């Protein structure tokens with residue numbers, strides 16, 4: 001009877017051990033499954049971003065933004081009418097990933113000057129990435145707003161670059177220049193304009209510029225530069241002048 005008594009005790013113990021083992025394996029399988037699902041959910045932007053991580057630097061803007069100006073030395077850098085829009089934000093594009101959204105605003109100064117068209121930072125900030133080669137060289141500037149939040153401006157299709165990674169900039173800083181029409185023709189496209197982006201973050205290291213497929217993804221990462229300029233240039237020009245009698 002002793003064995004009869006021990007057997008029933010041993011059997012549940014074995015079952016418990018087996019089910020504990022099974023639970024552990026199921027647990028591991030669930031974690032692996034969740035990681036797999038997470039990787040799928042992350043999507044092509046997160047997958048591609050690490051390729052450009054080395055082009056970026058950790059830098060803090062020394063000066064907060066105290067006003068926004070147009071990225072060209074036009075007659076009046078606070079007047080939106082001194083630029084011409086080549087292509088609008090959000091338009092579908094057929095290059096790279098077919099059907100991606102245009103994440104920036106394509107613009108040129110109006111009137112277009114002879115010779116090189118220089119590009120300037122739109123506000124105080126620091127250069128946090130220089131990436132891509134012809135015909136897409138891109139400079140990204142990190143800005144700290146008065147409320148402490150961050151915003152990024154990105155300047156693409158630069159035929160020449162005059163800043164270095166980590167450099168502090170102001171609206172007087174020349175970032176580079178646009179391609180000339182001849183240079184753009186040689187590169188096989190109409191790249192003689194500035195592709196300007198206003199970005200809410202730069203966690204994608206720039207790849208969202210050609211991998212953003214939906215309006216929802218677009219609005220999650222980008223601001224319409226034309227609306228942004230209309231709002232902020234107007235705010236700057238309507239701001240009362242600083243008192244001249246101040247000590």
Ligand SMILES: [Zn+2]
Nearest residue numbers: 104105106195
């Ligand atoms: Zn563009």
